[in-house]
Amino acid sequence: DAGVIQSPRHEVTEMGQEVTLRCKPISGHNSLFWYRQTMMRGLELLIYFNNNVPIDDSGMPEDRFSAKMPNASFSTLKIQPSEPRDSAVYFCASSPFPSTGNEQFFGPGTRLTVL
Amino acid sequence: AQSVAQPEDQVNVAEGNPLTVKCTYSVSGNPYLFWYVQYPNRGLQFLLKYITGDNLVKGSYGFEAEFNKSQTSFHLKKPSALVSDSALYFCAVRDRGQAGTALIFGKGTTLS
Numbered sequence: 001d002a003g004v005i006q007s008p009r010h011e012v013t014e015m016g017q018e019v020t021l022r023c024k025p026i027s028g029h030n031s032l033f034w035y036r037q038t039m040m041r042g043l044e045l046l047i048y049f050n051n052n053v054p055i056d057d058s059g060m061p062e063d064r065f066s067a068k069m070p071n072a073s074f075s076t077l078k079i080q081p082s083e084p085r086d087s088a089v090y091f092c093a094s095s096p097f098p099s100t101g102n103e104q105f106f107g108p109g110t111r112l113t114v115l
Numbered sequence: 116a117q118s119v120a121q122p123e124d125q126v127n128v129a130e131g132n133p134l135t136v137k138c139t140y141s142v143s144g145n146p147y148l149f150w151y152v153q154y155p156n157r158g159l160q161f162l163l164k165y166i167t168g169d170n171l172v173k174g175s176y177g178f179e180a181e182f183n184k185s186q187t188s189f190h191l192k193k194p195s196a197l198v199s200d201s202a203l204y205f206c207a208v209r210d211r212g213q214a215g216t217a218l219i220f221g222k223g224t225t226l227s
Contacts, residue, residue, distance in 0.1 A: 004158075033217050042222040043159075043205065050215050091158055097215065101147040101166040104218055106158035 002026075004107035006092050012113045018080040021110045024073055025094030033104060034067055034077050035091040043091075049075065050097065082114045117142045119208050121221035128196045128226070136191040136224045138206030148189040149207040149218060150180055159205060165189060176200070201227050 005024040013019055025032050033048040047057040049069045057067070064083070069075040079086055089111050093104040118141045128134045140146055147166055151159040163174025170182040180191045189206060203225050207218040 031215075031217075043220045045217050045220075048217045055215065056217070093159075101164060101209070101211075103149055103161045103164055105161070106151075108158045 004092055004094055004105055006090075006107040006110050008110060009108065010111045010113075012115065013082055014115050015083055016081045017114075018078065019082045019086075019112060019114075021077040021090050021092075021112070023075045023077070023092030023107060025075070025092070026105055027073070028096070029094035029105070030072075030097040031095045031104075032069060032075050033093040033095075034075070035093065035106075036088045037091060037109070038088045046077070079112075082112075084114045087112055087114050117208055117210050117213070117219045119206050119219055119221035121204075121206055121224045123224050124222075125225045125227060130198050131195050134193050134196040134200070134226065136204050136206075136226060138189045138191065138221060139187050140189060140206070140208040141187065142208060142210040144210045144212040146189075147209045147211060148180070148182060149209075150174065150178070150189075150191050151205045151207065151220075153203040153205065153223075155202075162191070162204075196226075 007022045031050050034046040036044045046059045047067045052069045067077045089109045091106050091109045093106045095104045096102045120139045149164045150162040152162050153159045162178050163172050165172050165182045173179045178193050182189050203223045205223045206221045209218050
């Protein structure tokens with residue numbers, strides 16, 4: 001299995017530009033999670049989906065952030081417009097439906113730098 | 116509300132010595148507990164988990180963790196540390212009664 005795939009691995013953009021991060025979960029996994037990691041805030045849960053449906057987006061920092069999961073094999077996290085404080089590593093994770101103590105499997109992350 | 120506390124930002128240990136990384140949790144019901152490790156510029160890797168049964172759980176790379184319900188703790192341990200164990204370690208919890216929810220992670224402990 002290829003594991004969770006994220007693209008791009010690195011993104012450098014200028015303030016005000018739109019940024020789209022992509023994630024392909026492990027085949028057969030029902031749940032998908034987006035996290036953000038910074039030195040100041042640590043690992044933050046942004047949003048997660050069960051069976052392609054957003055369950056909890058209370059961690060999404062602002063309306064500038066949006067996430068979609070149009071099908072079981074693809075999700076996007078979009079920031080529009082981007083700001084320097086959005087600079088972070090964004091992780092996607094997937095798991096089988098988390099009802100029986102299943103662990104989450106993390107992708108390698110996307111390092112976003114907003115200038 | 117669920118929460119996880121890792122009281123130490125950093126733990127230093129000499130190679131060959133035993134190591135312990137501490138974790139305490141708070142859930143309204145019974146917990147599922149997890150440990151992850153993150154090496155520089157990498158994603159989080161699953162180490163081990165406690166679901167039920169034996170309170171001592173063994174995982175990858177010689178790590179183990181002990182579930183202590185009375186102390187609400189799940190400390191990560193290894194009998195003999197290696198230089199290659201240097202990394203960031205995260206403890207995580209999910210309440211068994213909260214099916215379908217995301218793991219709640221601690222802030223992480225850097226092991227050096």
